[in-house]
Amino acid sequence: MRSCRQLRKTWRFDNTKSITGDSDALGLVDIVRKSERGPLDLKDLALDLKPVAGAMPASHAVVRAEELRRVCERAREGYARLVALWGSDETARGAGFALHLALAFPSGILWASVPLAREHPRYPGIADIYPCANRMQRAAYDLLGIHAQDSPDRRKWVRHRAWPGGVFPLRKEFDIASRFPPADDQYPFVKVSGEGVHEIPVGPVHAGIIEPGHFRFSIVGEKILRLEERLCYKHKGIEKRFEALTPEQGARLAGRVSGDSTVAYAWAYAMALEGIGGTEPPVRALALRGILLEMERIANHLGDLGYIGNDVALAFGFFQFWRLKEALLRLNSELFGHRYLMDLVTPGGVARDLQRRQAERLIARLEAIGAEVAALKSIYDEHAGAQDRFIMTGQIAPELAEKMDLAGFAGRASGIRHDLRVDYPAAPWQQIGVQMASHTRGDVAARVSVRFDELFESIRLVQALAAQLPPGEIRVPLAACPAGGRGVGWVEGWRGEVLVAVETAGENRIHRVHPHDPSWQNWPLLERAVLGNIVPDFPLINKSFNLSYSGQDL
Amino acid sequence: MYQLLKQIAKTGIVTEPPPQSDESLRQIEQRLPEAILKHIGRALAIRHVDAGSCNGCELEIHACNGPHYNLERLGIKFVASPRHADMLLVTGPVSRNMEVALRRTFEATPDPKLVVAIGDCGCDGGIFGESYAACGRVANVIPVDVAVPGCPPEPKAILQGILTAISSGKRPAPTADRA
Numbered sequence: 001m002r003s004c005r006q007l008r009k010t011w012r013f014d015n016t017k018s019i020t021g022d023s024d025a026l027g028l029v030d031i032v033r034k035s036e037r038g039p040l041d042l043k044d045l046a047l048d049l050k051p052v053a054g055a056m057p058a059s060h061a062v063v064r065a066e067e068l069r070r071v072c073e074r075a076r077e078g079y080a081r082l083v084a085l086w087g088s089d090e091t092a093r094g095a096g097f098a099l100h101l102a103l104a105f106p107s108g109i110l111w112a113s114v115p116l117a118r119e120h121p122r123y124p125g126i127a128d129i130y131p132c133a134n135r136m137q138r139a140a141y142d143l144l145g146i147h148a149q150d151s152p153d154r155r156k157w158v159r160h161r162a163w164p165g166g167v168f169p170l171r172k173e174f175d176i177a178s179r180f181p182p183a184d185d186q187y188p189f190v191k192v193s194g195e196g197v198h199e200i201p202v203g204p205v206h207a208g209i210i211e212p213g214h215f216r217f218s219i220v221g222e223k224i225l226r227l228e229e230r231l232c233y234k235h236k237g238i239e240k241r242f243e244a245l246t247p248e249q250g251a252r253l254a255g256r257v258s259g260d261s262t263v264a265y266a267w268a269y270a271m272a273l274e275g276i277g278g279t280e281p282p283v284r285a286l287a288l289r290g291i292l293l294e295m296e297r298i299a300n301h302l303g304d305l306g307y308i309g310n311d312v313a314l315a316f317g318f319f320q321f322w323r324l325k326e327a328l329l330r331l332n333s334e335l336f337g338h339r340y341l342m343d344l345v346t347p348g349g350v351a352r353d354l355q356r357r358q359a360e361r362l363i364a365r366l367e368a369i370g371a372e373v374a375a376l377k378s379i380y381d382e383h384a385g386a387q388d389r390f391i392m393t394g395q396i397a398p399e400l401a402e403k404m405d406l407a408g409f410a411g412r413a414s415g416i417r418h419d420l421r422v423d424y425p426a427a428p429w430q431q432i433g434v435q436m437a438s439h440t441r442g443d444v445a446a447r448v449s450v451r452f453d454e455l456f457e458s459i460r461l462v463q464a465l466a467a468q469l470p471p472g473e474i475r476v477p478l479a480a481c482p483a484g485g486r487g488v489g490w491v492e493g494w495r496g497e498v499l500v501a502v503e504t505a506g507e508n509r510i511h512r513v514h515p516h517d518p519s520w521q522n523w524p525l526l527e528r529a530v531l532g533n534i535v536p537d538f539p540l541i542n543k544s545f546n547l548s549y550s551g552q553d554l
Numbered sequence: 555m556y557q558l559l560k561q562i563a564k565t566g567i568v569t570e571p572p573p574q575s576d577e578s579l580r581q582i583e584q585r586l587p588e589a590i591l592k593h594i595g596r597a598l599a600i601r602h603v604d605a606g607s608c609n610g611c612e613l614e615i616h617a618c619n620g621p622h623y624n625l626e627r628l629g630i631k632f633v634a635s636p637r638h639a640d641m642l643l644v645t646g647p648v649s650r651n652m653e654v655a656l657r658r659t660f661e662a663t664p665d666p667k668l669v670v671a672i673g674d675c676g677c678d679g680g681i682f683g684e685s686y687a688a689c690g691r692v693a694n695v696i697p698v699d700v701a702v703p704g705c706p707p708e709p710k711a712i713l714q715g716i717l718t719a720i721s722s723g724k725r726p727a728p729t730a731d732r733a
């Protein structure tokens with residue numbers, strides 16, 4: 001058998017001309033040119049900015065479709081990252097459709113809305129400028145029929161067989177109860193052919209206890225040449241469902257976009273509504289939200305660190321970390337009434353207070369858990385077998401991470417130093433100051449290291465917040481949300497930044513909610529992280545990211 | 555290595571006694587004869603299928619494998635293929651994009667088989683309900699023997715659901731100790 005290097009010449013990636021894909025294995029996406037001038041400020045874009053009220057700095061601007069690419073190019077050159085892209089139906093408001101972008105600048109978020117025609121709504125695609133936009137543009141087409149022109153990748157994304165092409169569920173005239181006979185579900189994966197190349201299709205039902213999705217591996221021997229993901233098996237109409245709810249009813253649904261990030265979503269959703277109506281949540285509620293968010297971060301890191309051990313045949317790690325995770329979940333249940341803290345963040349505040357005695361118990365229990373994690377960390381650090389599997393496995397280099405906007409702790413493990421708690425320190429973070437964890441190697445070991453650091457930092461934050469809970473109310477009534485209100489919630493969840501954009505309609509109704517999970521950004525990079533690795537390392541690499549299917553599929 | 559062994563010794567055994575079965579969770583009468591249940595009960599193979607959950611229910615199913623609940627010591631384990639399974643543990647409202655996959659998984663599971671639906675979503679569609687994108691409860695797609703409510707149900711309740719599915723259904727329903 002010839003070596004991989006010799007074989008490489010003989011492999012062909014079919015369809016790569018027509019489908020470059022969002023994480024094209026051949027690196028066809030142009031390297032983005034960065035200006036020498038450094039970060040660009042929002043004001044340099046010469047847009048008519050309107051402030052969006054709320055806890056996080058945000059502005060809104062209307063951008064004409066002809067201007068869209070110029071704005072995006074300048075934003076990209078100036079280091080602004082694309083946080084989310086979505087569409088909306090404005091026909092009920094006497095217009096056509098709209099495309100929306102959330103771009104993160106050093107001074108805050110820019111919510112850009114691009115008005116589109118009622119007939120043949122289209123806009124110039126931006127996936128060559130922001131590669132992470134590709135899947136979002138495809139989703140916006142499937143759901144609203146707004147079309148990204150000149151996009152090389154026009155495959156469907158959210159639509160499988162539940163509704164036929166040419167039908168768009170997020171259009172206002174579409175009835176949520178509509179049923180269709182199962183449509184044809186053809187999906188052209190990029191084929192790799194050549195000597196010794198095999199395909200392994202995996203899923204949607206996987207071998208482990210994980211969410212459903214389809215992975216198409218092209219391999220030679222044990223090496224992965226290409227991975228292509230197909231997601232959206234869990235699409236259950238969350239965005240459409242929001243539009244039938246009142247803003248207050250939407251809180252429960254927001255907390256179930258991705259169950260493992262329920263606090264982050266509930267907070268982001270509450271933040272958006274509070275901004276719209278001008279509600280000021282009490283300072284005590286904000287401190288309690290901070291505690292809840294960090295407890296969520298600790299729980300998820302504990303669970304994943306256990307599974308990461310399991311995936312390198314260190315079952316010891318699984319049982320130890322899951323013992324600690326269980327202890328934490330029971331503490332949550334005892335103090336807050338829910339193991340995963342669902343429905344505790346509500347618009348206007350939080351649902352439950354923490355008495356002084358309980359706060360003391362929380363601080364003490366976390367001290368004990370922290371000490372145990374420190375002991376386990378040193379066992380992981382010194383375990384040659386585990387480290388051998390971690391180091392240089394599933395690597396995302398900083399340049400690629402930046403180009404594709406790798407988000408959250410995974411981004412921080414690849415040298416992308418962004419953390420909303422540090423970059424825009426709103427209450428309660430400004431009072432205590434958050435230490436950002438980071439690394440530059442971008443491999444499994446780096447993600448493990450960042451997770452450990454963040455876990456310890458979260459323990460410190462919870463303890464600091466619990467030790468000096470400000471007195472006062474924990475909840476105020478949510479002020480009415482006027483028609484045409486626009487709010488942004490933006491929270492650093494355990495996985496990365498969660499954005500919830502809300503527009504309200506008259507009579508206390510929702511016009512549009514777009515919850516955005518950082519997994520949108522990170523899924524395409526999982527495809528890159530596995531290249532050149534062996535198939536048996538896939539579960540390990542996958543777990544080191546642990547991306548949300550539900551949060552992406554909506 | 556020494557540290558590792560020391561940690562194991564220090565931790566000891568944290569596993570707790572399993573819950574009793576609870577007949578009130580049963581949706582349809584036990585279809586399997588006593589003789590089969592006797593065998594299954596000691597070596598139950600479960601295939602988990604997430605048919606559209608928010609992933610909250612999965613967190614609790616994972617916890618069932620953890621040391622406090624330690625499903626495996628009861629002879630119950632999760633397997634990688636439906637062809638090896640006696641039981642399907644299904645979460646979520648069934649999304650329409652997962653409907654075919656769930657049906658196929660059910661068909662691929664050899665008889666005799668049991669189905670346990672997990673969570674409010676699995677029981678009645680939960681907060682997501684039925685829509686253009688979701689079929690609602692699991693029983694709308696495949697027959698369900700036992701349904702465990704909760705959002706998400708705690709590991710003890712999940713365990714109880716599994717144990718109920720493999721109990722004969724003739725014992726008086728113990729009501730205490732429901733998580």
Ligand code: SF4
Nearest residue numbers: 608610673674675705
């Ligand atoms: S029952 Fe609750 S936790 Fe389970 S999938 Fe449904 S919403 Fe998520």
